[in-house]
Amino acid sequence: MSDIRRSILWVIFGFSMILLWDRWQVYNGQPATFFPSASSPARPAASDAPRRDGDASVPVADIATSTPANATATGAAPAAALPPRERHSVRTDVLELTIDSEGASLVGARLLRHAAETGKALRQQFTPLQLLTDSDGRTYVAQSGVVGNGALPTHKTPMRLVEPADPAALTLADGQQTLTLRFESVPIGGAVLRKTLTLQRGSYAIGVQHELVNVGQAPLQARVYQQLLRDRLHAGSETPFYSTFTGPAVYSDAAKYQKVGFDDIDKGKIDIQTRASDGYVAMVQHYFVTAWLLPAGVERENFVRKVDGLYAVGQIGPTLTVAPGEHARFDAQLYVGPQEEKVLEALAPGLELVKDYGWLTILAKPLYWLLAKIHAIVGNWGWAIVALVVLIKAAFYWLNASAYRSMAKMKAINPRIMEMRERLKDKPQLLQQEMMKLYRDEKVNPLGGCLPILIQIPVFIALYWVLLASVEMRNAPWIGWIVDLSSPDPYYVLPLVMTLTTLVQTALNPLPPDPLQAKLMWLMPLIFSVMFFFFPAGLVLYWITNNILTIAQQAVINHQMGVPLKFNLPTFK
Numbered sequence: 342m343s344d345i346r347r348s349i350l351w352v353i354f355g356f357s358m359i360l361l362w363d364r365w366q367v368y369n370g371q372p373a374t375f376f377p378s379a380s381s382p383a384r385p386a387a388s389d390a391p392r393r394d395g396d397a398s399v400p401v402a403d404i405a406t407s408t409p410a411n412a413t414a415t416g417a418a419p420a421a422a423l424p425p426r427e428r429h430s431v432r433t434d435v436l437e438l439t440i441d442s443e444g445a446s447l448v449g450a451r452l453l454r455h456a457a458e459t460g461k462a463l464r465q466q467f468t469p470l471q472l473l474t475d476s477d478g479r480t481y482v483a484q485s486g487v488v489g490n491g492a493l494p495t496h497k498t499p500m501r502l503v504e505p506a507d508p509a510a511l512t513l514a515d516g517q518q519t520l521t522l523r524f525e526s527v528p529i530g531g532a533v534l535r536k537t538l539t540l541q542r543g544s545y546a547i548g549v550q551h552e553l554v555n556v557g558q559a560p561l562q563a564r565v566y567q568q569l570l571r572d573r574l575h576a577g578s579e580t581p582f583y584s585t586f587t588g589p590a591v592y593s594d595a596a597k598y599q600k601v602g603f604d605d606i607d608k609g610k611i612d613i614q615t616r617a618s619d620g621y622v623a624m625v626q627h628y629f630v631t632a633w634l635l636p637a638g639v640e641r642e643n644f645v646r647k648v649d650g651l652y653a654v655g656q657i658g659p660t661l662t663v664a665p666g667e668h669a670r671f672d673a674q675l676y677v678g679p680q681e682e683k684v685l686e687a688l689a690p691g692l693e694l695v696k697d698y699g700w701l702t703i704l705a706k707p708l709y710w711l712l713a714k715i716h717a718i719v720g721n722w723g724w725a726i727v728a729l730v731v732l733i734k735a736a737f738y739w740l741n742a743s744a745y746r747s748m749a750k751m752k753a754i755n756p757r758i759m760e761m762r763e764r765l766k767d768k769p770q771l772l773q774q775e776m777m778k779l780y781r782d783e784k785v786n787p788l789g790g791c792l793p794i795l796i797q798i799p800v801f802i803a804l805y806w807v808l809l810a811s812v813e814m815r816n817a818p819w820i821g822w823i824v825d826l827s828s829p830d831p832y833y834v835l836p837l838v839m840t841l842t843t844l845v846q847t848a849l850n851p852l853p854p855d856p857l858q859a860k861l862m863w864l865m866p867l868i869f870s871v872m873f874f875f876f877p878a879g880l881v882l883y884w885i886t887n888n889i890l891t892i893a894q895q896a897v898i899n900h901q902m903g904v905p906l907k908f909n910l911p912t913f914k
Contacts, residue, residue, distance in 0.1 A: 531557020545678025723819025
Protein backbone atom coordinates (compact mmCIF):
# COMPACT_ATOMS: atom_id res chain seq x y z
CA MET A 342 0.00 0.00 0.00
CA SER A 343 2.87 2.39 0.73
CA ASP A 344 4.05 2.04 -2.86
CA ILE A 345 0.77 3.25 -4.38
CA ARG A 346 1.84 6.89 -4.37
CA ARG A 347 5.15 6.08 -6.03
CA SER A 348 3.39 3.84 -8.55
CA ILE A 349 1.11 6.70 -9.56
CA LEU A 350 4.12 8.98 -10.02
CA TRP A 351 5.78 6.35 -12.19
CA VAL A 352 2.60 6.11 -14.27
CA ILE A 353 2.63 9.89 -14.74
CA PHE A 354 6.30 9.80 -15.72
CA GLY A 355 5.70 6.95 -18.17
CA PHE A 356 2.73 8.74 -19.71
CA SER A 357 4.85 11.90 -20.09
CA MET A 358 7.50 9.89 -21.93
CA ILE A 359 4.80 8.48 -24.22
CA LEU A 360 3.58 11.99 -25.02
CA LEU A 361 7.12 13.18 -25.74
CA TRP A 362 7.79 10.20 -28.03
CA ASP A 363 4.49 10.82 -29.80
CA ARG A 364 5.34 14.47 -30.44
CA TRP A 365 8.85 13.45 -31.61
CA GLN A 366 7.28 11.12 -34.18
CA VAL A 367 4.96 13.85 -35.45
CA TYR A 368 7.81 16.38 -35.57
CA ASN A 369 9.86 14.05 -37.77
CA GLY A 370 7.02 13.54 -40.23
CA GLN A 371 5.95 10.13 -38.91
CA PRO A 372 2.37 9.24 -37.98
CA ALA A 373 1.52 9.55 -34.31
CA THR A 374 2.31 6.25 -32.57
CA PHE A 375 -0.09 6.37 -29.64
CA PHE A 376 -2.53 9.20 -30.36
CA PRO A 377 -3.40 9.28 -34.07
CA SER A 378 -5.98 11.77 -35.28
CA ALA A 379 -9.48 10.52 -34.81
CA SER A 380 -10.99 9.33 -38.04
CA SER A 381 -14.18 10.86 -39.22
CA PRO A 382 -16.69 10.06 -41.95
CA ALA A 383 -15.10 10.44 -45.32
CA ARG A 384 -15.99 13.51 -47.33
CA PRO A 385 -14.98 14.35 -50.85
CA ALA A 386 -11.69 16.19 -50.69
CA ALA A 387 -11.75 19.76 -51.91
CA SER A 388 -9.65 18.85 -54.92
CA ASP A 389 -11.57 15.74 -55.92
CA ALA A 390 -14.31 17.19 -58.11
CA PRO A 391 -15.55 20.38 -59.73
CA ARG A 392 -17.79 22.66 -57.68
CA ARG A 393 -21.03 23.71 -59.31
CA ASP A 394 -23.26 26.63 -58.49
CA GLY A 395 -26.00 27.28 -60.98
CA ASP A 396 -24.53 27.23 -64.46
CA ALA A 397 -20.95 27.95 -63.37
CA SER A 398 -18.69 24.94 -63.20
CA VAL A 399 -15.66 25.76 -61.09
CA PRO A 400 -12.94 23.09 -60.95
CA VAL A 401 -10.91 23.94 -57.88
CA ALA A 402 -7.69 22.79 -59.50
CA ASP A 403 -8.15 25.41 -62.23
CA ILE A 404 -7.54 28.19 -59.73
CA ALA A 405 -3.88 27.49 -59.13
CA THR A 406 -3.13 26.25 -62.63
CA SER A 407 -4.74 29.06 -64.58
CA THR A 408 -2.38 30.30 -67.29
CA PRO A 409 -1.55 33.96 -67.76
CA ALA A 410 -4.08 35.83 -69.83
CA ASN A 411 -2.95 36.59 -73.36
CA ALA A 412 -4.28 37.74 -76.66
CA THR A 413 -5.69 34.34 -77.48
CA ALA A 414 -8.27 34.59 -74.71
CA THR A 415 -11.77 35.56 -75.73
CA GLY A 416 -12.23 39.29 -75.41
CA ALA A 417 -8.59 39.90 -74.49
CA ALA A 418 -6.68 42.96 -75.53
CA PRO A 419 -3.99 42.59 -78.19
CA ALA A 420 -0.65 41.37 -76.85
CA ALA A 421 0.93 44.80 -77.41
CA ALA A 422 -1.64 46.35 -75.05
CA LEU A 423 -0.71 44.13 -72.10
CA PRO A 424 0.74 46.22 -69.28
CA PRO A 425 4.32 45.38 -68.26
CA ARG A 426 4.76 43.15 -65.23
CA GLU A 427 5.82 45.24 -62.25
CA ARG A 428 6.25 44.93 -58.52
CA HIS A 429 4.99 47.70 -56.29
CA SER A 430 6.34 48.33 -52.80
CA VAL A 431 3.71 49.60 -50.37
CA ARG A 432 4.48 50.73 -46.85
CA THR A 433 2.42 51.55 -43.77
CA ASP A 434 3.57 51.99 -40.19
CA VAL A 435 3.34 48.21 -39.55
CA LEU A 436 3.59 46.54 -42.97
CA GLU A 437 5.84 46.65 -45.99
CA LEU A 438 4.11 44.85 -48.85
CA THR A 439 5.23 43.74 -52.30
CA ILE A 440 2.38 43.51 -54.81
CA ASP A 441 2.90 41.79 -58.16
CA SER A 442 0.99 43.36 -61.05
CA GLU A 443 0.29 39.82 -62.25
CA GLY A 444 -3.08 39.34 -60.60
CA ALA A 445 -2.30 42.07 -58.03
CA SER A 446 -1.09 39.22 -55.83
CA LEU A 447 0.57 39.86 -52.49
CA VAL A 448 3.99 38.21 -52.90
CA GLY A 449 5.87 39.88 -50.06
CA ALA A 450 5.04 41.10 -46.56
CA ARG A 451 7.45 42.34 -43.92
CA LEU A 452 6.22 43.04 -40.39
CA LEU A 453 7.94 46.28 -39.41
CA ARG A 454 7.35 45.87 -35.67
CA HIS A 455 8.61 42.29 -35.50
CA ALA A 456 12.28 41.48 -35.98
CA ALA A 457 13.53 38.59 -38.07
CA GLU A 458 16.29 38.11 -35.50
CA THR A 459 15.69 36.91 -31.96
CA GLY A 460 17.75 36.95 -28.80
CA LYS A 461 21.31 38.28 -28.97
CA ALA A 462 21.20 38.71 -32.76
CA LEU A 463 18.64 41.47 -32.35
CA ARG A 464 21.20 43.62 -30.51
CA GLN A 465 23.36 43.87 -33.65
CA GLN A 466 20.63 44.78 -36.12
CA PHE A 467 16.90 45.03 -36.64
CA THR A 468 15.58 43.46 -39.83
CA PRO A 469 11.79 43.26 -40.19
CA LEU A 470 10.40 39.75 -40.23
CA GLN A 471 9.57 38.49 -43.73
CA LEU A 472 6.26 36.60 -43.55
CA LEU A 473 5.15 36.45 -47.20
CA THR A 474 7.75 35.91 -49.93
CA ASP A 475 8.43 34.28 -53.29
CA SER A 476 12.21 34.56 -53.35
CA ASP A 477 15.31 32.72 -52.08
CA GLY A 478 13.68 29.35 -52.59
CA ARG A 479 10.64 30.25 -50.47
CA THR A 480 7.02 30.60 -51.56
CA TYR A 481 4.29 32.03 -49.38
CA VAL A 482 1.83 34.30 -51.23
CA ALA A 483 -1.78 35.51 -51.16
CA GLN A 484 -3.79 35.44 -54.38
CA SER A 485 -7.31 36.09 -55.63
CA GLY A 486 -9.21 36.22 -58.89
CA VAL A 487 -12.35 35.12 -60.71
CA VAL A 488 -13.38 31.73 -62.12
CA GLY A 489 -16.37 30.65 -64.15
CA ASN A 490 -17.28 29.38 -67.60
CA GLY A 491 -14.53 30.29 -70.02
CA ALA A 492 -11.51 32.53 -69.54
CA LEU A 493 -11.81 35.22 -66.87
CA PRO A 494 -9.31 37.39 -64.93
CA THR A 495 -7.38 35.25 -62.41
CA HIS A 496 -4.30 35.72 -60.25
CA LYS A 497 -2.28 35.14 -63.42
CA THR A 498 -3.89 37.98 -65.36
CA PRO A 499 -1.82 41.14 -66.08
CA MET A 500 -3.09 44.15 -64.16
CA ARG A 501 -2.01 47.76 -63.91
CA LEU A 502 -1.97 50.13 -60.96
CA VAL A 503 -4.48 52.90 -61.65
CA GLU A 504 -4.61 54.50 -58.19
CA PRO A 505 -2.57 56.21 -56.89
CA ALA A 506 -0.88 57.43 -60.04
CA ASP A 507 2.09 58.84 -58.12
CA PRO A 508 4.49 56.08 -56.96
CA ALA A 509 5.49 58.24 -53.99
CA ALA A 510 1.93 57.90 -52.72
CA LEU A 511 2.44 54.18 -52.02
CA THR A 512 3.73 55.03 -48.53
CA LEU A 513 1.37 55.95 -45.71
CA ALA A 514 2.30 59.53 -44.89
CA ASP A 515 2.47 61.04 -41.41
CA GLY A 516 -1.03 61.87 -40.26
CA GLN A 517 -2.59 59.76 -43.01
CA GLN A 518 -4.90 57.04 -41.68
CA THR A 519 -5.81 55.14 -44.86
CA LEU A 520 -3.92 54.09 -47.97
CA THR A 521 -5.90 52.86 -51.00
CA LEU A 522 -4.59 51.10 -54.10
CA ARG A 523 -6.63 50.08 -57.13
CA PHE A 524 -5.55 47.63 -59.81
CA GLU A 525 -7.37 46.95 -63.06
CA SER A 526 -6.99 43.92 -65.32
CA VAL A 527 -6.97 43.75 -69.07
CA PRO A 528 -10.32 42.55 -70.51
CA ILE A 529 -10.55 38.75 -70.41
CA GLY A 530 -13.64 36.90 -71.61
CA GLY A 531 -15.60 40.14 -71.72
CA ALA A 532 -14.75 40.94 -68.10
CA VAL A 533 -12.50 43.43 -66.33
CA LEU A 534 -11.49 42.82 -62.73
CA ARG A 535 -10.80 45.83 -60.52
CA LYS A 536 -9.10 45.01 -57.25
CA THR A 537 -8.97 47.65 -54.51
CA LEU A 538 -6.68 47.22 -51.48
CA THR A 539 -7.29 49.36 -48.39
CA LEU A 540 -4.67 49.57 -45.64
CA GLN A 541 -5.20 51.24 -42.28
CA ARG A 542 -2.66 52.78 -39.93
CA GLY A 543 -1.66 50.36 -37.18
CA SER A 544 -3.55 47.45 -38.74
CA TYR A 545 -2.41 44.13 -40.21
CA ALA A 546 -5.83 43.64 -41.84
CA ILE A 547 -6.10 44.60 -45.51
CA GLY A 548 -9.46 45.29 -47.13
CA VAL A 549 -9.68 43.63 -50.54
CA GLN A 550 -12.58 44.63 -52.80
CA HIS A 551 -13.17 42.81 -56.09
CA GLU A 552 -15.27 44.59 -58.71
CA LEU A 553 -16.20 42.56 -61.78
CA VAL A 554 -17.17 44.71 -64.77
CA ASN A 555 -18.97 43.16 -67.77
CA VAL A 556 -17.54 44.86 -70.88
CA GLY A 557 -18.90 42.17 -73.23
CA GLN A 558 -22.24 41.62 -74.93
CA ALA A 559 -23.49 38.63 -72.92
CA PRO A 560 -24.30 38.14 -69.23
CA LEU A 561 -21.46 36.93 -67.04
CA GLN A 562 -21.56 34.31 -64.32
CA ALA A 563 -18.46 34.12 -62.19
CA ARG A 564 -17.19 33.42 -58.69
CA VAL A 565 -14.47 35.27 -56.79
CA TYR A 566 -11.84 33.11 -55.08
CA GLN A 567 -9.07 33.81 -52.58
CA GLN A 568 -6.22 31.49 -51.69
CA LEU A 569 -2.98 31.26 -49.74
CA LEU A 570 -0.13 29.30 -51.32
CA ARG A 571 3.06 28.25 -49.55
CA ASP A 572 5.83 25.69 -49.21
CA ARG A 573 6.08 23.36 -46.21
CA LEU A 574 9.10 24.87 -44.46
CA HIS A 575 8.46 25.29 -40.74
CA ALA A 576 9.13 28.30 -38.57
CA GLY A 577 12.67 28.56 -37.25
CA SER A 578 11.49 28.86 -33.64
CA GLU A 579 10.93 25.12 -33.15
CA THR A 580 13.17 22.42 -31.68
CA PRO A 581 12.94 18.61 -31.68
CA PHE A 582 11.55 18.81 -28.12
CA TYR A 583 8.50 20.88 -28.99
CA SER A 584 6.81 21.67 -32.27
CA THR A 585 3.90 23.92 -33.13
CA PHE A 586 1.53 23.47 -36.04
CA THR A 587 2.45 24.86 -39.45
CA GLY A 588 -0.01 24.53 -42.30
CA PRO A 589 -3.55 25.24 -43.52
CA ALA A 590 -6.51 25.72 -41.20
CA VAL A 591 -10.22 26.16 -41.89
CA TYR A 592 -12.82 27.47 -39.48
CA SER A 593 -16.61 27.38 -39.65
CA ASP A 594 -19.24 27.57 -36.97
CA ALA A 595 -20.44 24.07 -37.87
CA ALA A 596 -17.09 22.24 -37.82
CA LYS A 597 -15.08 24.70 -35.68
CA TYR A 598 -11.30 24.87 -36.05
CA GLN A 599 -9.86 22.27 -38.44
CA LYS A 600 -6.11 21.90 -39.09
CA VAL A 601 -4.75 19.99 -42.07
CA GLY A 602 -1.12 18.90 -41.85
CA PHE A 603 1.15 18.91 -44.88
CA ASP A 604 1.60 15.14 -44.61
CA ASP A 605 -2.18 14.65 -44.63
CA ILE A 606 -2.42 16.75 -47.79
CA ASP A 607 0.30 14.64 -49.40
CA LYS A 608 -1.71 11.51 -48.59
CA GLY A 609 -5.03 13.00 -49.68
CA LYS A 610 -6.42 12.88 -46.14
CA ILE A 611 -8.26 16.20 -46.35
CA ASP A 612 -11.34 16.36 -44.17
CA ILE A 613 -12.73 19.90 -43.86
CA GLN A 614 -16.07 21.67 -43.92
CA THR A 615 -16.23 22.46 -47.63
CA ARG A 616 -19.47 24.47 -47.63
CA ALA A 617 -20.12 27.20 -45.10
CA SER A 618 -21.59 30.66 -44.69
CA ASP A 619 -19.10 31.86 -42.09
CA GLY A 620 -15.53 31.38 -40.89
CA TYR A 621 -12.16 31.80 -42.60
CA VAL A 622 -9.24 30.00 -44.20
CA ALA A 623 -5.70 30.50 -42.94
CA MET A 624 -2.06 29.51 -43.15
CA VAL A 625 -0.71 29.11 -39.63
CA GLN A 626 2.82 29.00 -38.27
CA HIS A 627 4.42 29.64 -34.90
CA TYR A 628 3.48 33.16 -33.72
CA PHE A 629 2.15 34.41 -37.11
CA VAL A 630 -0.79 33.81 -39.44
CA THR A 631 -2.25 34.80 -42.78
CA ALA A 632 -6.02 34.50 -43.21
CA TRP A 633 -8.72 35.30 -45.77
CA LEU A 634 -11.92 36.56 -44.14
CA LEU A 635 -15.33 36.94 -45.79
CA PRO A 636 -18.36 38.68 -44.29
CA ALA A 637 -20.66 36.47 -42.21
CA GLY A 638 -23.60 35.09 -44.17
CA VAL A 639 -21.72 34.91 -47.47
CA GLU A 640 -21.79 31.39 -48.89
CA ARG A 641 -18.40 29.99 -49.74
CA GLU A 642 -16.65 26.73 -50.60
CA ASN A 643 -13.45 25.96 -48.76
CA PHE A 644 -10.64 23.93 -50.28
CA VAL A 645 -7.23 22.56 -49.33
CA ARG A 646 -4.95 20.95 -51.89
CA LYS A 647 -1.44 20.51 -53.22
CA VAL A 648 -0.41 22.02 -56.54
CA ASP A 649 3.03 21.78 -58.13
CA GLY A 650 4.70 20.92 -54.83
CA LEU A 651 3.03 23.80 -52.96
CA TYR A 652 0.15 23.77 -50.50
CA ALA A 653 -2.96 25.89 -50.92
CA VAL A 654 -5.94 26.76 -48.78
CA GLY A 655 -8.72 28.99 -50.05
CA GLN A 656 -12.38 29.69 -50.58
CA ILE A 657 -14.67 30.37 -53.53
CA GLY A 658 -17.57 32.79 -53.13
CA PRO A 659 -21.11 32.54 -54.49
CA THR A 660 -22.00 33.03 -58.15
CA LEU A 661 -22.15 36.64 -59.31
CA THR A 662 -24.40 37.33 -62.32
CA VAL A 663 -23.40 40.50 -64.15
CA ALA A 664 -25.39 41.92 -67.08
CA PRO A 665 -23.59 43.67 -69.99
CA GLY A 666 -22.44 47.13 -68.94
CA GLU A 667 -23.04 46.38 -65.26
CA HIS A 668 -20.68 45.52 -62.42
CA ALA A 669 -20.73 43.46 -59.21
CA ARG A 670 -18.69 43.84 -56.00
CA PHE A 671 -17.30 41.23 -53.65
CA ASP A 672 -15.57 42.24 -50.40
CA ALA A 673 -13.00 40.32 -48.35
CA GLN A 674 -10.28 40.93 -45.78
CA LEU A 675 -6.74 39.61 -45.70
CA TYR A 676 -4.94 39.44 -42.36
CA VAL A 677 -1.14 39.23 -42.47
CA GLY A 678 0.42 39.51 -39.06
CA PRO A 679 1.12 38.22 -35.55
CA GLN A 680 -1.20 36.02 -33.51
CA GLU A 681 -2.24 38.76 -31.11
CA GLU A 682 -5.26 37.28 -29.40
CA LYS A 683 -7.25 40.47 -28.80
CA VAL A 684 -6.73 41.67 -32.38
CA LEU A 685 -7.78 38.32 -33.84
CA GLU A 686 -10.89 38.13 -31.65
CA ALA A 687 -12.01 41.56 -32.89
CA LEU A 688 -11.57 40.65 -36.58
CA ALA A 689 -13.65 37.49 -36.85
CA PRO A 690 -15.27 34.87 -34.61
CA GLY A 691 -12.90 31.97 -34.02
CA LEU A 692 -9.87 33.66 -35.59
CA GLU A 693 -8.08 33.66 -32.23
CA LEU A 694 -8.05 29.84 -32.40
CA VAL A 695 -5.10 29.97 -34.80
CA LYS A 696 -3.18 30.60 -31.59
CA ASP A 697 -3.54 26.95 -30.78
CA TYR A 698 -3.61 25.90 -27.13
CA GLY A 699 -4.72 22.36 -27.98
CA TRP A 700 -7.20 20.48 -25.83
CA LEU A 701 -6.64 22.76 -22.82
CA THR A 702 -7.93 25.91 -24.53
CA ILE A 703 -10.70 26.26 -21.93
CA LEU A 704 -8.01 26.73 -19.26
CA ALA A 705 -5.38 28.46 -21.39
CA LYS A 706 -7.53 31.39 -22.53
CA PRO A 707 -8.30 32.71 -19.02
CA LEU A 708 -4.65 32.18 -18.04
CA TYR A 709 -3.52 34.30 -21.00
CA TRP A 710 -6.11 36.94 -20.08
CA LEU A 711 -4.72 37.07 -16.54
CA LEU A 712 -1.13 37.14 -17.81
CA ALA A 713 -1.96 40.10 -20.08
CA LYS A 714 -3.62 41.95 -17.20
CA ILE A 715 -0.56 41.44 -15.00
CA HIS A 716 1.72 42.63 -17.82
CA ALA A 717 -0.34 45.81 -18.11
CA ILE A 718 0.54 46.50 -14.47
CA VAL A 719 4.19 45.41 -14.24
CA GLY A 720 5.22 46.26 -17.83
CA ASN A 721 7.55 43.26 -18.24
CA TRP A 722 6.55 39.83 -19.53
CA GLY A 723 9.18 38.05 -17.45
CA TRP A 724 7.94 39.49 -14.19
CA ALA A 725 4.36 38.92 -15.38
CA ILE A 726 5.19 35.19 -15.68
CA VAL A 727 6.64 35.16 -12.17
CA ALA A 728 3.59 36.98 -10.75
CA LEU A 729 1.16 34.66 -12.56
CA VAL A 730 2.84 31.54 -11.16
CA VAL A 731 2.73 33.10 -7.68
CA LEU A 732 -1.02 33.72 -8.08
CA ILE A 733 -1.63 30.17 -9.29
CA LYS A 734 0.36 28.72 -6.38
CA ALA A 735 -1.61 30.95 -4.00
CA ALA A 736 -4.89 29.73 -5.50
CA PHE A 737 -3.81 26.14 -4.91
CA TYR A 738 -2.16 26.84 -1.56
CA TRP A 739 -4.54 24.82 0.62
CA LEU A 740 -4.61 21.98 -1.89
CA ASN A 741 -0.82 21.90 -1.95
CA ALA A 742 -0.69 22.20 1.83
CA SER A 743 -2.81 19.07 2.12
CA ALA A 744 -0.42 17.22 -0.19
CA TYR A 745 2.68 18.39 1.66
CA ARG A 746 1.18 17.53 5.07
CA SER A 747 0.52 14.04 3.79
CA MET A 748 4.08 13.83 2.45
CA ALA A 749 5.47 15.14 5.74
CA LYS A 750 3.56 12.48 7.65
CA MET A 751 4.85 9.84 5.26
CA LYS A 752 8.38 11.15 5.78
CA ALA A 753 7.92 11.04 9.58
CA ILE A 754 6.82 7.40 9.60
CA ASN A 755 9.15 6.34 6.82
CA PRO A 756 11.85 4.98 9.23
CA ARG A 757 9.22 2.79 10.90
CA ILE A 758 8.07 1.53 7.51
CA MET A 759 11.64 0.74 6.50
CA GLU A 760 12.17 -1.16 9.75
CA MET A 761 8.91 -3.00 9.25
CA ARG A 762 9.85 -3.97 5.69
CA GLU A 763 13.17 -5.38 6.86
CA ARG A 764 11.63 -7.25 9.79
CA LEU A 765 8.71 -8.75 7.85
CA LYS A 766 10.28 -9.10 4.41
CA ASP A 767 9.48 -12.82 4.38
CA LYS A 768 5.87 -12.30 5.49
CA PRO A 769 4.26 -10.05 2.85
CA GLN A 770 0.69 -10.59 4.08
CA LEU A 771 1.56 -9.65 7.64
CA LEU A 772 3.60 -6.69 6.32
CA GLN A 773 0.57 -5.32 4.52
CA GLN A 774 -1.61 -5.70 7.60
CA GLU A 775 0.94 -3.93 9.83
CA MET A 776 1.38 -1.09 7.32
CA MET A 777 -2.40 -0.58 7.06
CA LYS A 778 -2.63 -0.48 10.84
CA LEU A 779 0.19 2.08 10.98
CA TYR A 780 -1.56 4.27 8.38
CA ARG A 781 -4.80 4.14 10.39
CA ASP A 782 -3.10 4.90 13.70
CA GLU A 783 -1.12 7.82 12.27
CA LYS A 784 -4.02 8.99 10.06
CA VAL A 785 -1.88 8.91 6.93
CA ASN A 786 -3.33 8.56 3.43
CA PRO A 787 -0.70 7.21 0.99
CA LEU A 788 -2.55 8.89 -1.87
CA GLY A 789 -2.84 12.22 -0.09
CA GLY A 790 0.34 13.57 -1.62
CA CYS A 791 -0.61 12.62 -5.19
CA LEU A 792 -4.22 13.57 -5.78
CA PRO A 793 -3.84 17.34 -5.11
CA ILE A 794 -0.87 17.43 -7.49
CA LEU A 795 -2.79 15.53 -10.19
CA ILE A 796 -5.59 18.10 -10.04
CA GLN A 797 -3.14 20.93 -10.78
CA ILE A 798 -1.37 19.28 -13.72
CA PRO A 799 -3.87 20.49 -16.40
CA VAL A 800 -3.51 24.09 -15.17
CA PHE A 801 0.27 24.06 -15.47
CA ILE A 802 0.19 22.30 -18.85
CA ALA A 803 -2.24 25.00 -20.06
CA LEU A 804 0.11 27.71 -18.82
CA TYR A 805 2.97 25.94 -20.63
CA TRP A 806 1.08 26.26 -23.94
CA VAL A 807 0.16 29.89 -23.23
CA LEU A 808 3.84 30.78 -22.90
CA LEU A 809 4.83 28.66 -25.91
CA ALA A 810 2.15 30.10 -28.23
CA SER A 811 2.15 33.80 -27.28
CA VAL A 812 3.93 36.05 -29.78
CA GLU A 813 4.28 38.61 -26.98
CA MET A 814 7.12 36.47 -25.60
CA ARG A 815 9.09 36.88 -28.83
CA ASN A 816 12.01 39.28 -28.23
CA ALA A 817 10.52 40.23 -24.87
CA PRO A 818 13.36 40.93 -22.37
CA TRP A 819 13.36 40.01 -18.71
CA ILE A 820 16.57 40.92 -16.86
CA GLY A 821 20.25 41.15 -17.77
CA TRP A 822 21.23 38.59 -20.34
CA ILE A 823 17.65 37.36 -20.95
CA VAL A 824 16.73 39.54 -23.91
CA ASP A 825 14.22 37.16 -25.49
CA LEU A 826 11.80 35.02 -23.50
CA SER A 827 10.96 32.97 -26.61
CA SER A 828 14.58 31.83 -27.15
CA PRO A 829 16.73 29.51 -25.02
CA ASP A 830 18.97 31.09 -22.40
CA PRO A 831 22.21 31.77 -24.34
CA TYR A 832 24.35 31.03 -21.27
CA TYR A 833 22.21 28.16 -19.88
CA VAL A 834 21.94 29.83 -16.48
CA LEU A 835 18.18 29.34 -16.18
CA PRO A 836 18.27 25.64 -17.18
CA LEU A 837 21.01 25.00 -14.63
CA VAL A 838 19.02 26.78 -11.91
CA MET A 839 15.95 24.82 -12.95
CA THR A 840 17.90 21.54 -12.69
CA LEU A 841 19.22 22.52 -9.25
CA THR A 842 15.77 23.42 -7.91
CA THR A 843 14.35 20.18 -9.29
CA LEU A 844 17.06 18.17 -7.50
CA VAL A 845 16.41 20.04 -4.25
CA GLN A 846 12.71 19.35 -4.60
CA THR A 847 13.47 15.65 -5.17
CA ALA A 848 15.82 15.54 -2.17
CA LEU A 849 13.08 16.81 0.16
CA ASN A 850 10.92 13.77 -0.61
CA PRO A 851 11.39 10.47 1.22
CA LEU A 852 13.45 7.88 -0.62
CA PRO A 853 11.75 4.74 -1.89
CA PRO A 854 12.81 1.62 0.02
CA ASP A 855 14.08 -0.04 -3.15
CA PRO A 856 17.63 1.25 -3.84
CA LEU A 857 17.07 1.00 -7.62
CA GLN A 858 13.90 3.09 -7.38
CA ALA A 859 15.76 5.63 -5.26
CA LYS A 860 18.47 6.02 -7.92
CA LEU A 861 15.94 6.29 -10.72
CA MET A 862 14.00 8.92 -8.78
CA TRP A 863 17.15 11.04 -8.83
CA LEU A 864 17.96 10.34 -12.47
CA MET A 865 14.47 11.32 -13.65
CA PRO A 866 14.82 15.07 -12.94
CA LEU A 867 18.28 15.09 -14.55
CA ILE A 868 16.94 13.47 -17.73
CA PHE A 869 13.90 15.72 -17.71
CA SER A 870 16.07 18.83 -17.25
CA VAL A 871 18.06 18.13 -20.42
CA MET A 872 15.08 19.24 -22.51
CA PHE A 873 14.97 22.60 -20.74
CA PHE A 874 18.35 23.56 -22.16
CA PHE A 875 16.52 23.86 -25.51
CA PHE A 876 13.29 25.39 -24.21
CA PRO A 877 12.42 29.11 -24.43
CA ALA A 878 13.63 31.12 -21.44
CA GLY A 879 10.06 32.09 -20.55
CA LEU A 880 9.07 28.45 -20.09
CA VAL A 881 12.16 27.73 -17.97
CA LEU A 882 11.45 30.82 -15.85
CA TYR A 883 7.94 29.52 -15.25
CA TRP A 884 9.26 26.12 -14.05
CA ILE A 885 11.94 27.71 -11.83
CA THR A 886 9.36 29.94 -10.14
CA ASN A 887 7.06 27.01 -9.60
CA ASN A 888 9.89 24.87 -8.16
CA ILE A 889 11.07 27.58 -5.76
CA LEU A 890 7.53 28.21 -4.47
CA THR A 891 6.99 24.46 -4.08
CA ILE A 892 10.21 24.08 -2.06
CA ALA A 893 9.31 27.07 0.13
CA GLN A 894 5.80 25.81 0.85
CA GLN A 895 7.06 22.30 1.55
CA ALA A 896 9.62 23.70 4.02
CA VAL A 897 6.95 25.76 5.80
CA ILE A 898 4.58 22.78 6.10
CA ASN A 899 7.36 20.53 7.42
CA HIS A 900 8.29 23.17 10.00
CA GLN A 901 4.67 23.54 11.13
CA MET A 902 4.40 19.79 11.60
CA GLY A 903 7.71 19.52 13.43
CA VAL A 904 9.27 17.40 10.72
CA PRO A 905 12.91 18.40 10.17
CA LEU A 906 13.82 19.58 6.68
CA LYS A 907 16.15 16.82 5.61
CA PHE A 908 17.78 16.08 2.30
CA ASN A 909 17.37 12.43 1.38
CA LEU A 910 20.24 11.38 -0.87
CA PRO A 911 20.57 7.90 -2.38
CA THR A 912 23.77 5.90 -2.34
CA PHE A 913 25.15 5.55 -5.86
CA LYS A 914 27.26 2.40 -5.73
